[in-house]
Amino acid sequence: MKILVTGASGLIGTQLCKHLLSKGHTLHILTTRTPWQVENEQTQIFRWAPKNNDIDDKALEGVEAVINLAGAKINQRWTTKSKAAILKSRTESTRLLFEIIQKTQNKVHIINASAIGIYRSNLNKQYTETDKVFSDAFDGVVVRQWEEEAKQFEKLSCLTTILRIGLVLSNVGGVFIPLSTPTRWGLGTWFGNGQQWQSWIHIDDLVGVIDYCLQHQLVGCVNATAPNPVRQRNLVRVIAKVAGAPQFLPGLPKVVLSFFLGEMHKLLFDSIYAKPQKLLKSSYQYKYSDITSCVTDLIH
Numbered sequence: 001m002k003i004l005v006t007g008a009s010g011l012i013g014t015q016l017c018k019h020l021l022s023k024g025h026t027l028h029i030l031t032t033r034t035p036w037q038v039e040n041e042q043t044q045i046f047r048w049a050p051k052n053n054d055i056d057d058k059a060l061e062g063v064e065a066v067i068n069l070a071g072a073k074i075n076q077r078w079t080t081k082s083k084a085a086i087l088k089s090r091t092e093s094t095r096l097l098f099e100i101i102q103k104t105q106n107k108v109h110i111i112n113a114s115a116i117g118i119y120r121s122n123l124n125k126q127y128t129e130t131d132k133v134f135s136d137a138f139d140g141v142v143v144r145q146w147e148e149e150a151k152q153f154e155k156l157s158c159l160t161t162i163l164r165i166g167l168v169l170s171n172v173g174g175v176f177i178p179l180s181t182p183t184r185w186g187l188g189t190w191f192g193n194g195q196q197w198q199s200w201i202h203i204d205d206l207v208g209v210i211d212y213c214l215q216h217q218l219v220g221c222v223n224a225t226a227p228n229p230v231r232q233r234n235l236v237r238v239i240a241k242v243a244g245a246p247q248f249l250p251g252l253p254k255v256v257l258s259f260f261l262g263e264m265h266k267l268l269f270d271s272i273y274a275k276p277q278k279l280l281k282s283s284y285q286y287k288y289s290d291i292t293s294c295v296t297d298l299i300h
């Protein structure tokens with residue numbers, strides 16, 4: 001299959017592209033960077049600049065599926081300028097893909113990234129894909145607008161999968177490295193009282209889920225999380241245990257993190273238990289469904 005991937009140079013995109021190539025797919029990569037040299041003949045690189053409404057039309061030629069992962073990093077200080085960049089890098093890029101697919105009338109299967117941050121933080125509630133209790137915080141609003149853009153593809157009769165991705169755990173990037181490094185040195189700590197739910201997913205499973213959605217045409221909103229979310233305090237304790245390190249520090253107070261990180265500190269305190277109902281009802285087999293097996297793999 002010929003697949004177009006945006007955000008391919010990111011944490012998820014890099015692993016996903018490796019996997020898709022290993023399965024014999026051909027890739028078209030749309031990047032905001034200067035196109036780079038690729039060593040394999042299965043990959044072609046195209047440039048786009050969503051903020052200028054600029055895209056190389058050839059990127060869509062012969063493509064059967066589009067995996068849209070593009071978006072500016074959300075874990076940066078939230079200023080007026082960065083907030084606009086975080087939002088527009090998702091909505092404008094998704095809209096530009098919509099416009100070109102509408103123009104070319106190419107009936108692709110679109111898999112659009114989204115995030116569990118769409119759900120309202122709650123220490124007790126378990127969310128499934130049918131819940132509509134959405135967050136009014138900045139990140140929640142971004143995800144809602146992003147999903148609204150992605151849902152437009154349904155109007156073009158394109159198969160449309162919206163992946164509400166949880167906290168991606170990987171040992172080559174993302175949150176796991178800053179979380180696990182101090183913990184391995186006995187300096188691990190959680191945020192506040194650490195009771196927040198973290199709906200995580202191992203990077204290999206996320207790649208597996210994307211592949212599964214492609215192969216089985218799983219559409220609509222899909223919580224891309226492991227079946228067993230964990231409280232943040234337990235996540236740190238499991239990392240310490242697997243690494244054989246002591247864990248004695250108390251939680252970091254909210255006021256300290258708020259001072260250093262500004263409004264963005266809320267991401268560390270949000271409690272979202274997102275149950276992957278659709279995947280659990282499907283035949284997808286998780287490689288890592290509990291946090292101990294996931295952390296053991298990442299550390300060893």
Ligand SMILES: NC(=O)c1ccc[n+]([C@@H]2O[C@H](COP(=O)([O-])OP(=O)(O)OC[C@H]3O[C@@H](n4cnc5c(N)ncnc54)[C@H](OP(=O)(O)O)[C@@H]3O)[C@@H](O)[C@H]2O)c1
Nearest residue numbers: 007009010011012031032069070071072089113115165168
């Ligand atoms: N990692 C997680 O835990 C997680 C959780 C939930 C949701 N997500 C979402 O999943 C997507 C992929 O995540 P990731 O962790 O792989 O992200 P990432 O490492 O930050 O990569 C995102 C990619 O998006 C492209 N990009 C950056 N700024 C852009 C802009 N202004 N306009 C258009 N494209 C831009 C870049 O690719 P090029 O330089 O090649 O253009 C970048 O490599 C993101 O949209 C993220 O919000 C991630």
